[in-house]
Amino acid sequence: MTHAPVIELDGVSVRKSNCALLDGIGLRVSRNEFVGIIGPNGAGKTTLLNVVAGFEKFDGRLRLFGRAESWKRTRATRMRVGYVPQSFEIDPSFPILAIEAVLTGVYGRTGLFRSPGEPERRRAVELMEMMRIAHLASRPLGHLSGGERQKVSLARAIIQRPEILLLDEPTSNLDIAVQMEVLNLIADLYERESMAVLYITHDFNLLPKCMRRAVFVNRGRIVFDGGIDRALTGPMLGGLFDCPLETFERNGRRFVSFG
Amino acid sequence: MVEHFFEGLTYLPVQRALAACILCGLSCSLLSVFIVLMRLPLIGVSMSHAALAGAVIGTLVGFNPVACGFVLCLAVAGILGPVSDRSRMAPENMLGIFFSFLMGVAFLGMGILTRTKAGALSLMWGNLLSLSRRDLVLLSVITAVLLVFILLFFKEIRAVLFHRKLAASSGVPERAVYYTLLLLTGAVVSSNLSTVGGLLIFALLIQPGATALQLAYDLKIFFLVSAAAGIAACVAGLLISYVFDLPSGASVVLVATGIFALAYALSPKRLRRRPHSEEPAL
Numbered sequence: 302m303t304h305a306p307v308i309e310l311d312g313v314s315v316r317k318s319n320c321a322l323l324d325g326i327g328l329r330v331s332r333n334e335f336v337g338i339i340g341p342n343g344a345g346k347t348t349l350l351n352v353v354a355g356f357e358k359f360d361g362r363l364r365l366f367g368r369a370e371s372w373k374r375t376r377a378t379r380m381r382v383g384y385v386p387q388s389f390e391i392d393p394s395f396p397i398l399a400i401e402a403v404l405t406g407v408y409g410r411t412g413l414f415r416s417p418g419e420p421e422r423r424r425a426v427e428l429m430e431m432m433r434i435a436h437l438a439s440r441p442l443g444h445l446s447g448g449e450r451q452k453v454s455l456a457r458a459i460i461q462r463p464e465i466l467l468l469d470e471p472t473s474n475l476d477i478a479v480q481m482e483v484l485n486l487i488a489d490l491y492e493r494e495s496m497a498v499l500y501i502t503h504d505f506n507l508l509p510k511c512m513r514r515a516v517f518v519n520r521g522r523i524v525f526d527g528g529i530d531r532a533l534t535g536p537m538l539g540g541l542f543d544c545p546l547e548t549f550e551r552n553g554r555r556f557v558s559f560g
Numbered sequence: 561m562v563e564h565f566f567e568g569l570t571y572l573p574v575q576r577a578l579a580a581c582i583l584c585g586l587s588c589s590l591l592s593v594f595i596v597l598m599r600l601p602l603i604g605v606s607m608s609h610a611a612l613a614g615a616v617i618g619t620l621v622g623f624n625p626v627a628c629g630f631v632l633c634l635a636v637a638g639i640l641g642p643v644s645d646r647s648r649m650a651p652e653n654m655l656g657i658f659f660s661f662l663m664g665v666a667f668l669g670m671g672i673l674t675r676t677k678a679g680a681l682s683l684m685w686g687n688l689l690s691l692s693r694r695d696l697v698l699l700s701v702i703t704a705v706l707l708v709f710i711l712l713f714f715k716e717i718r719a720v721l722f723h724r725k726l727a728a729s730s731g732v733p734e735r736a737v738y739y740t741l742l743l744l745t746g747a748v749v750s751s752n753l754s755t756v757g758g759l760l761i762f763a764l765l766i767q768p769g770a771t772a773l774q775l776a777y778d779l780k781i782f783f784l785v786s787a788a789a790g791i792a793a794c795v796a797g798l799l800i801s802y803v804f805d806l807p808s809g810a811s812v813v814l815v816a817t818g819i820f821a822l823a824y825a826l827s828p829k830r831l832r833r834r835p836h837s838e839e840p841a842l
Contacts, residue, residue, distance in 0.1 A: 354729060376731040384729035394773050394829050395597065396782045397722050405719045409731020416715055441777045454726075461730050 304332040305367065307465055307497045308353055313361035315348050315521075322348040323359070324521035332464070335491055335498045335511045337529065340518035341542050346501045349518060350467050353499065354384050366464070380409045383463030383496075388451050388474045393443035399453050400425055400438040406457040421460070428456040432486055448479030452486065459490055466490075468500045472507060484509055505533060505557040517541050535560055565802045574802070576696055577688040581794035581812070583696075584755045587703040587748045589768035589790025590710060593783055594741050596769030597721045602655040603640075603742075604765035607749035608758030609662040610636040616669030630750040636662070637746025641739040686757030688798065688808045695754045702751045706744050710783065713737060718779050756794075760809040764790060767816040774820075774827035789819050 308330040315323040323345045330336055338346045351357035353365070355374040363370050365378060383406075391397075403425045404417050411417050417425075429435040432452040437445060442453060451471060458466060468487065472480040488509045491498055500512060508529070515532035517525035519541055525532060532538075533555050535547040545560035568574040595603055611629035618628025636658060644654035710717060719727035720737045727734040745765075752761050768790035776782040797812030824830065 356725065356728070376733070379729060379731040382729065384726065386725065389723070394777075395722075396773075396777050396779045397718070398777065401718070401779075402722060405715075405722055405726065405732075406730050408715050408719050408727070411715075413716070414712060457726065457730075 304334075306330060306364075307332050307366050308499070309362075309364040310349075310352070311362040311364075313352055313359050313363060315345075315352065315357055315359045321521045323352065325361070326521070326523055328516065328523060328526070330465075330497050330499065332497050333495060334514060335500065335509065337508060337512045337515045337532075338499055338501045338518060339503075339505075339515055339532070339541070344518045345521040346518050347469055348521075350384075350469055350499060350501060353465070354382060354467055355379060376409055376412075380461060381464045383458035383461050383466045385451075385454050385458045385466070385468045385471050387470045388447050388454075391443045391450070393441070395441070395443045397442050398438070399434065399440050399442050399445060399449075400429065402442045402453050403429060403456045403460055406460040410461065424460055425456065428459055429453075431489070432456055446479075448475050448483065451475060451479075451483055455483070455486060455490070459494065462494075464496055466494075466496045466498045468498065470501050470503065472502075472504065480504075480507055505538065505555075508533075533557065565799055568802060573689045573691070576691045576693075577798060577808070578795070580688060580691050580696055580699060580755045581798045582791055583699045583703045584752050584764065585768075585791035585794030586787055587699070587706055588752065588761065588764035589786040589788075590706055590783060591741075591745050591748050592765050592767070592769030592790065593772065593779075593786050594717070594721065594769075595745070595765050596773055598651075600651055600655065601766055602652055602659055603745055604749060604762040605759075606640075606655045606659040606662065607633050607636065607746050608753065608761055609659055609666060610746070611750050611753050611758055613662045613666040613669065616666050616673065620669055620673060626754070629753065633746045633750035634743065635746075637742045637744075638739075641735070641742045645735070685759070686753060686755050686809055688755055691754055695751075699751045699755070702744075702747045706748060709740065709744065714780075717741070721779075756809045756812055760813050763813040763816055764793070767793070767813075767820045771816075771820045771823040774823040774829060777829075789816070789823070793819055 306329040308328065310326050310328045313323055313326040314321060326349060338349060340346050348357060352359045352363065355370070355372050358372045366381065370378060404421060407417050407421045411421065426435055426438065429438055432455065434449055434452050437449060442450060445453065455471065471487065472483050475483065484507055488511050491509070491511050500509070502508065513529055515525070515527065515529050516523055517532065524541065525537065533548055538557060539546040539560065546557055547560035548555050548557050550556070569578065595601065611633045614629035614632030615625035617632070618625040640651070640654065640658065644651045647654065716732050716737045719730070719732045720734050724734050724738065749761055756764060768786040771789040772782045772785040776785050793816035794812050797815040798808055800806060800815065801808040801811040
């Protein structure tokens with residue numbers, strides 16, 4: 302069944318000091334689609350995510366949920382787009398507990414002059430239980446490990462009940478076991494919640510199984526948009542990253558290594 | 561000797577000085593939370609130099625130097641946020657540029673000035689015992705506005721202090737909150753120039769927040785500890801300066817440093833980390 306597109310970009314460009322970070326990008330993403338955004342460093346992947354998130358000024362047309370949008374967003378639109386950054390550092394002394402950090406995700410939804418109530422707190426605890434970090438709820442966020450903080454960040458975005466989830470290399474800087482755990486959580490959340498997901502990654506050996514579409518970005522342009530099986534081949538990836546790469550299969554999964 | 565201070569409280573200038581101390585301690589320490597957690601230590605000194613530059617310009621063109629200082633301080637606070645956001649420069653770098661530019665303007669103006677510079681320079685030192693009723697009313701109004709803003713938008717302030725981009729992504733009006741906090745910083749600094757002065761206010765914008773950072777993990781307690789430290793430093797500083805006939809601004813700053821040193825020495829955050837640091841080196 303084909304769903305209506307929730308993200309539509311048409312001729313979207315971002316220029317900084319005469320340099321095109323994005324150059325006439327066109328992209329449509331439907332509800333319930335999980336799309337991998339893949340490309341070398343400086344290709345424009347994060348800029349693309351920032352345009353959709355409303356953090357970046359752009360030329361061209363962007364429609365979210367069928368409505369034309371600029372970089373300035375209404376609160377209602379922002380609440381429908383969740384964002385998970387790369388793992389971030391925080392001062393260990395910073396005065397915020399893990400559960401409070403999760404609850405910041407509902408602040409937009411609760412609106413001004415109102416604090417999150419018991420239902421929001423229950424939902425935060427539920428999400429933290431699902432991510433196996435409920436026992437850390439009353440710990441200062443800065444005392445958590447990088448992986449635990451990334452789970453808090455994921456819970457913070459999900460409590461927002463987004464219809465679009467933007468993930469900017471959410472497993473970078475995490476060890477392999479935690480990467481696997483975060484990846485499984487993302488796949489679980491995708492199955493449970495009805496969301497379109499844009500997922501930036503460099504690591505082809507750790508792709509969620511639910512990612513069935515890949516978009517290759519290079520020099521600010523989309524150079525490939527299609528099924529993950531067609532994307533994950535030695536010649537395709539080697540061409541994108543400009544180095545010899547080959548793929549092989551083991552236990553039904555495809556892996557990438559230097560050719 | 562302390563009785564001497566209580567006797568002095570029957571005099572209007574001493575009453576005003578005490579009220580101003582409490583208001584100054586409260587307003588600066590509340591802002592100190594924002595300045596310490598967002599790591600903007602240069603903001604106080606930039607604002608006070610904006611006030612000095614404004615006062616010098618005012619003296620040059622024949623306007624009220626204090627009013628001109630207040631206006632320029634607010635103008636700098638108003639443009640700082642949008643300029644640093646648009647230029648994509650870290651706010652602390654932008655503050656460094658503003659600070660040096662304003663210092664240049666102030667010194668250039670003082671070089672050109674042929675009349676007395678006392679009106680402009682008084683903003684750098686302040687004088688608690690020569691406060692007018694108007695000074696006190698202005699300080700009360702700005703402290704009240706700051707307090708109401710924090711009480712009404714506490715959760716939005718928490719989200720912005722935690723992570724501006726994440727706050728924006730969840731629908732919090734982060735720019736409005738951040739820019740308002742910058743504007744309030746300008747207003748608080750300029751309204752306190754007559755009390756502790758532009759040079760020493762820097763300490764009151766850092767030390768209470770830095771004290772709370774040693775003691776609190778909860779943001780509400782953080783604000784309370786900071787406010788208590790700020791008010792205690794101002795009142796105790798005034799008392800010491802009155803009793804021992806010392807400069808009031810310097811006494812306030814030294815007491816604030818003493819409170820910070822005590823908090824640092826007793827910090828549960830620091831003491832809790834100690835066992836790890838005592839692990840034998842391999």
